[in-house]
Amino acid sequence: MTIPLVVGVDGSEASLEAVDWAADEAYRHELPLHLLHAAARSREASDVLGAASERARAGAPTVRLSSEVLHDDAASALVDKGRNAFALVLGSRGIGGLAGMLLGSVSLAVAARADCPVVVVRGAAEHRGAEFGDVVVGVEDGEGSGTAVHFAFREAHARGCRLVAVHAWNTPFGAFTTPQAPPWYALEAHRRPPAQVLDDALRGAAERYGDVPVSRRVIEDPARQALLEAASGADLLVVGARRRQGHLGLQLGLINHAVLHHAPCPVVVVPQI
Structure with a gap:
């Protein structure tokens, strides 16, 4: 069984940019792509994953896609998922980030704790x-x-x-x-x-x-x-x-x-x- 590329999604534009990047990366390495939405309580989970899935399919329609909702804090859920992942892919900022912060707290926490490579997708489109x-x-x-x-x-x-x-x-x-x-x-x-x-x-x-x-x-x-x-x-x-x-x-x-x-x-x- 091929381990997946896992991307964390929270509905932010930065996380959708991470999905775009991850879809290209999954296609490049012939990996399945797994979308993970984690929150203690989230009534919008289906909408978040639906929008992310649509972006992934548009960017890489041949990539095998799956998704999951975990009711846990995002950093812990991602770190746990990273124990069996090719890499974890995250946006540089999340929903609710404080103005002026250059990197979201979840991305930083995951980068410091994960067992697998962690990709923080940042920068301009080019x-x-x-x-x-x-x-x-x-x-x-x-x-x-x-x-x-x-x-x-x-x-x-x-x-x-x-x-x-x-x-x-x-x-x-x-x-x-x-x-x-x-x-x-x-x-x-x-x-x-x-x-x-x-x-x-x-x-x-x-x-x-x-x-x-x-x-x-x-x-x-x-x-x-x-x-x-x-x-x-x-x-x-x-x-x-x-x-x-x-x-x-x-x-x-x-x-x-x-x-x-x-x-x-x-x-x-x-x-x-």
């Missing part, structure tokens, strides 16, 4: 509609990016587009101002060169998806800035998230929060396996 031809993935030093890199390669392969791999680094803060500290170049000597970090992270997935063209970018800038700039010409931005030590959920650090709130295109948060 970014949501895959008109740029680039998938961007953020690569960090260490092992935290492996699952995200494989996800990004698979996306680029399915879309027939280019993968842009970004590794950002900068000189340690205070390296030139603390007399007692070792020189910054001594600290950096114990680290792998940035280009090697990128090459090592990409090697396995690049061999598997040999047809995907790859652009490597090593940037001496804060990672948040580098990723947001790269995303300005992208259809999708993929970032990894480490699991909390001894606690449920993921470590959504400053970089992940920045892209979830400010990226100009859809963002995928991929839990490290």
